Amino acid sequence: MRPIDIARKLKISTSALRNYEEKGLVPPAQRSASGYRMYTKEHVAYFECIQAMSPGFGMEATTEVLRLIQAGQVDAALWRVNEIQTNLQQDKQLAVRNMQMLTDTGATGDNAESGNSDEWMTIGEVSALTALPSSTIRHWEKVGLITSFRDEQNGYRKFNRSHIQKIMLLRTLRPAVYSLSVIELKEAIAQMNASDVEEARKIASDTLRYLDHMNRVQMCGVHSLYQLCRILQLVD
Known part of the structure; x- marks a missing residue:
């Protein structure tokens, strides 16, 4: 998918997508022959998760959790989310x-x-x-x-x-x-x-x-995170 298509779908700017990628919230995108970023459905799931999680967990915690997901540390990510919910x-x-x-x-x-x-x-x-x-x-x-x-x-x-x-x-x-x-x-x-x-x-x-x-709001974020984990085949 093209960045502009995802940006329109999620109602955010393409610069926001690039910013998330540069900060390591999503995996690096592949490039087309002409040098344009090419996103997959997994990237879309990451972007949707960011939008769903950040209002309830904050961007700092969301970044931490998604980096753990990219590292395959799904249990560490879920326990971090659980910790924040316990605080609430x-x-x-x-x-x-x-x-x-x-x-x-x-x-x-x-x-x-x-x-x-x-x-x-x-x-x-x-x-x-x-x-x-x-x-x-x-x-x-x-x-x-x-x-x-x-x-x-x-x-x-x-x-x-x-x-x-x-x-x-x-x-x-x-x-x-x-x-x-x-x-x-x-x-x-x-x-x-x-x-x-x-x-x-x-x-x-x-x-x-x-x-x-x-x-x-946090429950919505947890739901989106679990959907991301399913797409990545990290959970059943």
């Missing part, structure tokens, strides 16, 4: 816990804007509680997603329950594939009124819906 399942469980926490709380009892709280935690304690590196929390503060307070005596960061709610919501989205939906959710979390539990519940609910969507 863990994100879903965290999001459910966030929603339950907000439902049980009823009201935060904290005011992160004024700094009033019955209990403060250090960044190390928050890191242990949320299973996030302290560096990630500091980065989120640097880019304006969260705002901590400083201890007047030692200048150390301190966090209350409202801060932790934001951090937990952000943690749910941390491994998510970059998309407009993720940007919008992160901006909503950053702007969330710490005393507005209903707003927090809505964001948590939106996050759950996003994860449900990602689960369906």
